[in-house]
Every structure is written in structure tokens, then in C-alpha cells.
Amino acid sequence: MNAVPNGQAEADMGEGWIRAAAAEDLIEGEGYESDVEIDGGSIALFLVDGTIYGLGSCTHEGGPLGQGALRGHTVVCPWHSARFDVKTGACLDGPSACRVDGSVGAEEGETTERLEPCTVLETRQLDGAIYVRRRTP
């Protein structure tokens, strides 16, 4: 997270920033699913060790990662249990309900597909609000 000094005009933040939450909405060690979208996708926020991370929706079927269980820097999608690194967006484990060929119903221990990484969002805190935008390369 990049902190912006209090009182700095929102306009000074640059283009593409969207107000996604109030700072008080975030709880250390938990996810938060914003009620606004970015480019038609959901916004998930995570507060881990005082740092705010942002991700888009799950790359499997668009699950709301902000509603998933957070363990350290890893979030589990609430829909089919794919795991993502909230720092990098990397998929650590594919959805437990899908086989590599995309069919449903993987058995325990069966290899699951590895998904594309989630969209990583830049985050900023300004005057009690959390803003996000797509990370620029």
C-alpha cells in the first residue's frame, strides 16, 4: 500500500483510481469484498500485517475472493476453493471441484488445473478511504 498524506486532493492521485471501501471496513487478517467494481469485475481487499492488498475476481468463474478465507497471504476462493497469493495474484492451487480437463468432481489427491493469476490492484489510503486501480506494468 502506498499512503497518501491526509489533505492531498483526490485529483492529485492520478487517473484510474476508484474508491473501493472505507478504511474502517478492513479488518486485519480478513478479506473484504467491495460493493463497487473495476472494469466490470469485483474488487477484493485484504489487510495483512498492516498492508492492504487488492485483487480482482477469481479467474476460475469469477468468485468473490474478498469473501474467501484468508490465511497469511493466501486466500481461498469461496466458490470452488482455488487458492491465490494476495501479493502477486498467482494461483497456488486450482479449484478442487475441477479436473485438469475441466470436468467437475476431482477426487482427493487428484491434480487440479492451475488457473491464470488474478488481476492485482494497486491500493492507496486517502482521508479514511481505500482506493484501487489496475496495476500498471
Ligand code: FES
Ligand atoms: S470461482 Fe473461484 S475457484 Fe471457482
